[in-house]
Amino acid sequence: MESSSSQRVARIAAHLNPPNFELRREECRAKGGAPGFKVAILGAAGGIGQSLALLMKMNPLVSVLHLYDVVNSPGVTADISHMDTTAVVRGFLGQPQLEAALTGMDLVVIPAGVPRKPGMTRDDLFNINAGIVRTLCEGVAKCCPNAVVNLISNPVNSTVPIAAEVFKKAGTYNPKRLLGVTTLDVTRANTFVGEVLGLDPKMVDVPVVGGHAGVTILPLLSQVKPPCSFTPEETEYLTKRIQDGGTEVVQAKAGAGSATLSMAYAAAKFADACLRGLKGDAGVVECAFVASEVTELPFFASKVRLGRAGAEEVYQLGPLNEYERIGLEKAKKELAESIQKGTNFIKK
Numbered sequence: 001m002e003s004s005s006s007q008r009v010a011r012i013a014a015h016l017n018p019p020n021f022e023l024r025r026e027e028c029r030a031k032g033g034a035p036g037f038k039v040a041i042l043g044a045a046g047g048i049g050q051s052l053a054l055l056m057k058m059n060p061l062v063s064v065l066h067l068y069d070v071v072n073s074p075g076v077t078a079d080i081s082h083m084d085t086t087a088v089v090r091g092f093l094g095q096p097q098l099e100a101a102l103t104g105m106d107l108v109v110i111p112a113g114v115p116r117k118p119g120m121t122r123d124d125l126f127n128i129n130a131g132i133v134r135t136l137c138e139g140v141a142k143c144c145p146n147a148v149v150n151l152i153s154n155p156v157n158s159t160v161p162i163a164a165e166v167f168k169k170a171g172t173y174n175p176k177r178l179l180g181v182t183t184l185d186v187t188r189a190n191t192f193v194g195e196v197l198g199l200d201p202k203m204v205d206v207p208v209v210g211g212h213a214g215v216t217i218l219p220l221l222s223q224v225k226p227p228c229s230f231t232p233e234e235t236e237y238l239t240k241r242i243q244d245g246g247t248e249v250v251q252a253k254a255g256a257g258s259a260t261l262s263m264a265y266a267a268a269k270f271a272d273a274c275l276r277g278l279k280g281d282a283g284v285v286e287c288a289f290v291a292s293e294v295t296e297l298p299f300f301a302s303k304v305r306l307g308r309a310g311a312e313e314v315y316q317l318g319p320l321n322e323y324e325r326i327g328l329e330k331a332k333k334e335l336a337e338s339i340q341k342g343t344n345f346i347k348k
């Protein structure tokens with residue numbers, strides 16, 4: 001009796017010992033157990049990072065989830081790890097653990113960095129976030145050079161060129177695997193257009209091209225699906241609201257940061273699309289800010305087809321109306337400066 005109860009205690013203790021437990025689960029996967037992708041979130045203890053970690057833990061395509069931050073990642077990891085979903089979660093804290101967090105990853109999602117306060121532009125974040133993105137991307141180049149990178153940290157119009165230069169310097173640059181996340185602009189556009197049309201936003205598809213800041217966010221309302229038309233007043237209202245969506249949230253939060261919940265939703269949606277592409281699913285198409293030949297600029301957001309190689313095809317913009325052509329010229333002017341600023345940050 002006593003020996004069976006102590007055996008039971010030993011059995012339970014063995015199960016409660018997280019490192020052994022994780023090792024056993026991973027050995028099982030290595031032997032052909034649960035398939036799935038290894039995903040790291042850098043900045044996982046932040047406003048976006050925590051909700052994104054929750055959503056990625058729920059994604060059945062994820063087998064291993066690494067949560068890295070310079071603060072509070074152990075607490076977030078302990079919390080998320082109690083969810084009874086498949087992914088094994090591990091936490092990593094601070095620069096000395098960055099390499100362990102990144103080694104072997106298939107997808108790296110980066111929401112690390114400071115958010116805006118009222119009165120700031122995204123470019124005002126450059127001085128702090130540029131250095132953060134550089135350090136994290138140096139880690140990616142060293143530890144998982146073939147990973148797909150989803151870059152969320154602002155200003156995206158500059159941080160994506162920064163990441164590209166870091167990867168070029170390291171000799172690991174693959175333009176198909178570096179994607180700036182603009183999905184939130186699309187979810188906002190679908191929502192606001194759905195409101196105007198009286199449609200469920202799930203039924204609406206608005207391409208949003210250009211970049212991710214102010215006038216560089218260019219919704220193509222002439223290409224909305226299902227096909228529809230807008231009055232000039234509706235076009236003006238919708239374009240402005242989509243371009244100012246981030247500022248609307250920053251002002252409403254009144255100093256407590258920028259969009260985190262809708263962004264985590266958008267980031268999880270985009271990460272899932274990237275994983276479906278990596279898995280080999282056909283017809284996975286999302287907007288993203290990528291290396292591009294669609295305009296004369298080296299980076300531009302447009303629809304891309306996601307596949308095993310990452311952004312396998314970058315789609316042309318299609319026919320634009322006069323309003324959109326004028327918007328495109330404005331967007332390109334601002335984008336050119338932001339891209340150059342990012343590139344110079346590494347090249348200088």
Ligand SMILES: NC(=O)c1ccc[n+]([C@@H]2O[C@H](COP(=O)([O-])OP(=O)(O)OC[C@H]3O[C@@H](n4cnc5c(N)ncnc54)[C@H](O)[C@@H]3O)[C@@H](O)[C@H]2O)c1
Binds near residue numbers: 042049181183259260
């Ligand atoms: N692309 C988009 O559409 C979009 C949308 C919303 C927010 N953002 C941007 O995402 C970023 C994060 O926003 P948030 O609201 O989550 O901010 P936050 O301050 O709540 O969280 C940021 C996290 O990054 C961590 N961090 C800072 N330096 C780091 C480093 N060197 N390595 C790892 N982690 C580090 C912080 O500790 C913090 O936990 C901001 O730059 C914001 O502007 C982008």
Ligand SMILES: O=C(O)C[C@H](O)C(=O)O
Binds near residue numbers: 184249250259
């Ligand atoms: O607006 C911001 O600063 C955050 C983000 O880029 C957004 O669009 O919500």
